[in-house]
Amino acid sequence: MPARRTVYFTAPGRVELREESLPALGADQLLVQVVCSAISPGSEMLVYRGQFPRQLADANDFISASLDYPLAYGYAAVGRVADVGRAVDPAWEDRLVFSFQPHTSHFISTPDLLFAVPDLSPESACFLPHMETGVNLVQDAAPILGERALVLGQGIIGLLTTSLLAEFPLETLVTADRYELRRNASLALGVAASLDPNAPGFRAKALSSLERGADLSLEVSGSPAALDDAIALTRFSGRVVLGSWYGAKRAILDLGGTFHRSRIRLVSSQVSSIAPELSSRWDKARRFDVAWQALRRVQPEKWITQRFPIEQAEEAYRLLDQNPQETIQVLFEYNP
Numbered sequence: 001m002p003a004r005r006t007v008y009f010t011a012p013g014r015v016e017l018r019e020e021s022l023p024a025l026g027a028d029q030l031l032v033q034v035v036c037s038a039i040s041p042g043s044e045m046l047v048y049r050g051q052f053p054r055q056l057a058d059a060n061d062f063i064s065a066s067l068d069y070p071l072a073y074g075y076a077a078v079g080r081v082a083d084v085g086r087a088v089d090p091a092w093e094d095r096l097v098f099s100f101q102p103h104t105s106h107f108i109s110t111p112d113l114l115f116a117v118p119d120l121s122p123e124s125a126c127f128l129p130h131m132e133t134g135v136n137l138v139q140d141a142a143p144i145l146g147e148r149a150l151v152l153g154q155g156i157i158g159l160l161t162t163s164l165l166a167e168f169p170l171e172t173l174v175t176a177d178r179y180e181l182r183r184n185a186s187l188a189l190g191v192a193a194s195l196d197p198n199a200p201g202f203r204a205k206a207l208s209s210l211e212r213g214a215d216l217s218l219e220v221s222g223s224p225a226a227l228d229d230a231i232a233l234t235r236f237s238g239r240v241v242l243g244s245w246y247g248a249k250r251a252i253l254d255l256g257g258t259f260h261r262s263r264i265r266l267v268s269s270q271v272s273s274i275a276p277e278l279s280s281r282w283d284k285a286r287r288f289d290v291a292w293q294a295l296r297r298v299q300p301e302k303w304i305t306q307r308f309p310i311e312q313a314e315e316a317y318r319l320l321d322q323n324p325q326e327t328i329q330v331l332f333e334y335n336p
Contacts, residue, residue: 001021001022001023001024001025002033002105003019003020003021003022004019004020004021004022004104004106004107005017005018005019005020005104005105005310005311005334006018006020006072006102006103006104006105007072007074007102007103007104007310007313007332008070008072009047009048009069009070009071009073010069010070011050011069012049012050013048013049013050013321015048015313015314015317016314017310017311017313022106023108025083025084025085026085026108027085027086027087027088028085028087028110029085029088029108029109029110030081030083030084030085030088030092030108030109030110030111030114031082031084031107031108032077032079032081032082032097032099032106032107032109032114033079033080033082033105033106033334033336034077034078034079034101034104034105034106034107034334035078035079035080035096035122035333035334036077036078036122036123036126036307036331036332036333036334037074037076037077037078037101037103037104037331037332037334038076038126038127038130038329038330038331038332039074039076039103039316039317039320039329039330039332040074040075040076040129040130040156041155041156041320041324041327041330042155042157042222042244042245043073043245043247044073044074044320045222045317045320045321046245046247046248047067047071047073048317048320048321049321051247051248051249052067052247052248053067053247053248072102072103072104074101074102075100075101075102075129076098076100076126076127076128076129076130077098077099077100077101077102077103077104077107077126078096078097078099078117078122078123078125078126079096079097079099079106079107079122079334080094080095080096080097081093081094081095081097081114082094082106088111089111092111092114095116095117096117096122096125097114097115097116097117098114098115098125098126098128099115100113100129103310103313103332105310105334115288118296119296120292120295120296121301123301123304123331124295124299124300124301125295126331127156127160127295127300127329128288128292128295129271130156130157130160130300131160131291131294131295131298131300132271132287132288132291133157133160133161133243133271134157134160134161134163134164134291134294135164135287135290135291135294136270136271136287137157137161137218137220137241137243137269138161138164138165139275139278139282139287140241140267140269141165141216141218141239141241141267141269143165143168143170143216144215144216145168145169145170146169146170146171147170147171147215147216148170148171148172148173148174148210148211148213148214148215148216149165149170149172149173149174149214149215149217149218150173150174150175150176150206150210150214150216150217150218150230150233150234151165151173151174151176151217151218151220152175152176152177152197152217152218152219152221152226152229152230153176153219153220153222153223153226153244154175154176154177154182154183154185155177155182155220155221155222155328156300156303156328156329157220158175158177158182158186158220158221159182159185159186159300159303160294160298160300161218161220162175162189163189163294163298163300164294164298166189166190167297172192172209172210172211173191173192174191174192174193174194174195174206174210174214175191175193175194175195176194176196176197176202176206176221176229177194177196177197177221178197178198178325179324179325180196180325181305181325181326181327181328182328183195183196185303185328192209193205193209195209197221197226197229202229203229203232203233206229206233207233210233213233213234213235213238214233214234214235215234215235215238215239216234216238216239216241217230217231217233217234217238217239217240217241218230218240218241218243219240219241219242219243219244220243220244221244222244222245222246223244224244224246224249224250224251225251225252227240227242227244227253228251228252228253228254230242231254231255231259231262231264231266232254232258234262234264236262236263236264237262237263237264237265238262238264238265239264239265239267240264240265240266241267241269242266242267242268242269243269243270245270274287300329303328303329304328304329304330304331305326305327305328305329305330306319306326306327306331307330307331307332307333308330308331308332308333309333309334309335310332310333310334313332316330316332
């Protein structure tokens with residue numbers, strides 16, 4: 001079996017590439033050689049900066065219930081099946097697959113934990129968990145014909161969510177992000193305006209663009225301060241869908257004024273589960289099918305701004321930490 005190279009977060013601001021031996025392949029297992037994996041800048045930068053909670057009440061598919069250093073973390077790997085156990089259908093061999101795996105050059109899995117990639121490039125397939133998150137956000141938001149919608153944050157989750165909302169017959173769709181690169185990407189999707197939340201008069205400009213406020217706001221910036229903006233910019237009886245994971249960061253909210261009488265609904269949205277009101281008809285498999293179809297339409301490879309060989313993992317995370325304004329989606333590439 002080949003040795004694998006895996007990225008580990010070892011302390012705040014520190015990552016290292018470790019070489020590890022793989023066990024012998026079991027009869028019901030497959031060996032996957034990774035082609036590329038996508039950094040999820042929201043959650044991974046919380047881990048990189050040491051801002052993640054050490055305990056999670058409910059673990060999802062790819063995050064341990066107990067997080068601590070050293071930690072191999074990531075969940076967007078695409079590779080080819082290099083070998084199969086004797087009890088595995090040989091049709092799996094050489095198939096392009098997606099898996100929720102940390103950043104690693106090889107991994108061993110079972111078929112039930114793999115997704116066969118349809119007619120998409122490996123780079124496009126890396127966006128599957130991000131697109132699934134976008135689908136979940138839009139399902140939780142439940143946009144209504146003619147609504148005025150606001151999306152705060154135009155990182156990769158924000159752009160994917162905006163691309164889906166742009167398919168709806170909304171009256172107005174406005175976005176915000178502090179980085180010009182991401183605002184320009186948002187404008188290319190046809191939004192009415194993409195504003196800088198740090199610019200003077202931001203709230204007044206947003207209210208004007210939304211004609212007195214949003215019926216629906218989605219907060220996916222990762223910045224706790226943006227939740228206060230979302231509440232302030234949402235109209236009476238509107239909805240605020242919160243998709244950001246703040247980790248250990250605290251949100252300071254102004255709930256003592258207009259909010260008290262606003263009847264605004266705050267909706268927690270997280271992709272690890274299906275909304276209860278949909279769960280009798282929807283399951284994860286159906287939602288993944290929708291995400292694959294959306295990837296074909298949106299073609300998110302256009303938002304890959306940097307590609308790093310896995311050997312340069314430190315440089316990749318340093319870029320995201322120190323110069324995020326230069327990035328949208330960063331990919332790791334793996335040489336055989």
